Amino acid sequence: MTKIIDGKQISSEIKHEIKIQVDKIITDGGKKPHLTAILVGNDGGSESYVNFKIKDCEEVGFESSLIRFEDSVSENELLSCIEKLNNDDNVDGFIVQLPLPGHINEDNVIEAVSPSKDVDGFHPVNVGKMVTGLDTFISATPMGIVELFKRYQIETSGKNCVIIGRSNIVGRPMSILMSQKQMNSTVTVVHSGTKNIPEICKDADILIAAMGKPNFLTADMVKQGAVVIDVGTTRIKSDKTKSGFKLAGDVDYENVAPKCSYITPVPGGVGPMTRVALLLNTFKASKNR
Ligand code: GUN
Numbered sequence: 001m002t003k004i005i006d007g008k009q010i011s012s013e014i015k016h017e018i019k020i021q022v023d024k025i026i027t028d029g030g031k032k033p034h035l036t037a038i039l040v041g042n043d044g045g046s047e048s049y050v051n052f053k054i055k056d057c058e059e060v061g062f063e064s065s066l067i068r069f070e071d072s073v074s075e076n077e078l079l080s081c082i083e084k085l086n087n088d089d090n091v092d093g094f095i096v097q098l099p100l101p102g103h104i105n106e107d108n109v110i111e112a113v114s115p116s117k118d119v120d121g122f123h124p125v126n127v128g129k130m131v132t133g134l135d136t137f138i139s140a141t142p143m144g145i146v147e148l149f150k151r152y153q154i155e156t157s158g159k160n161c162v163i164i165g166r167s168n169i170v171g172r173p174m175s176i177l178m179s180q181k182q183m184n185s186t187v188t189v190v191h192s193g194t195k196n197i198p199e200i201c202k203d204a205d206i207l208i209a210a211m212g213k214p215n216f217l218t219a220d221m222v223k224q225g226a227v228v229i230d231v232g233t234t235r236i237k238s239d240k241t242k243s244g245f246k247l248a249g250d251v252d253y254e255n256v257a258p259k260c261s262y263i264t265p266v267p268g269g270v271g272p273m274t275r276v277a278l279l280l281n282t283f284k285a286s287k288n289r
Pocket residue numbers: 095096097098099120140141169
């Protein structure tokens with residue numbers, strides 16, 4: 001029987017755990033953790049992700065703030081805003097929602113964020129700490145997926161884990177975490193340069209699909225009993241939702257699910273865990289300060 005991994009339920013449990021701790025801090029006269037988000041432009045996807053992040057903060061009793069810029073903002077303006085936030089004692093952590101407009105160098109922006117406030121875990125210092133197994137901010141999606149494995153007690157040790165996609169935000173950090181002692185998987189990363197993706201996937205005990213191509217992972221690529229984690233969140237037009245959009249995963253869910261021991265749905269699988277991981281990182285940043 002296939003078990004459907006309920007990321008929404010697990011994230012609610014974690015939010016409840018955070019809220020209890022925050023309430024205690026406030027009762028004891030402490031300060032609310034404070035997350036700031038910077039949003040550039042009007043991309044519908046980025047806008048809704050940032051709105052969710054703000055709403056999540058309210059739910060657990062964090063303070064939050066949103067700083068908006070037009071698409072036309074210069075890199076220098078953005079960098080000086082980051083510098084201000086780095087030095088603002090009232091802000092525990094902040095994120096710059098990606099992607100940024102083409103005229104802004106994302107690497108410059110990521111490197112400008114103080115590693116101690118980089119709750120996205122994107123700064124090279126924090127990535128380096130993650131790779132070497134030091135305590136740091138781990139980027140939200142890989143961290144959320146690790147938490148799902150733990151809470152569902154899914155065995156990862158000694159398993160063949162295939163990760164589809166090598167992005168800096170998901171695929172690459174995921175591959176590092178899964179190969180570390182605590183997860184103990186044998187990891188293969190496949191990407192656009194890989195010649196025999198279906199054969200490699202077919203060998204996997206755990207498949208993590210994170211390349212952003214709807215329905216890429218089909219049933220013929222999945223071994224019977226595999227664990228399938230779907231990171232895809234492509235926004236596609238839909239006349240069935242209020243917003244006019246729906247999220248499409250990277251997995252052909254209908255045909256893949258019957259073969260799996262565990263699978264994450266889209267929506268309601270990885271997405272809510274990504275959001276709660278950002279809250280955990282913000283809480284950690286506030287405790288560190
Ligand atoms: N764009 C897509 N995912 C993310 C994320 O986790 N953080 C930020 N800042 N931007 C994103």
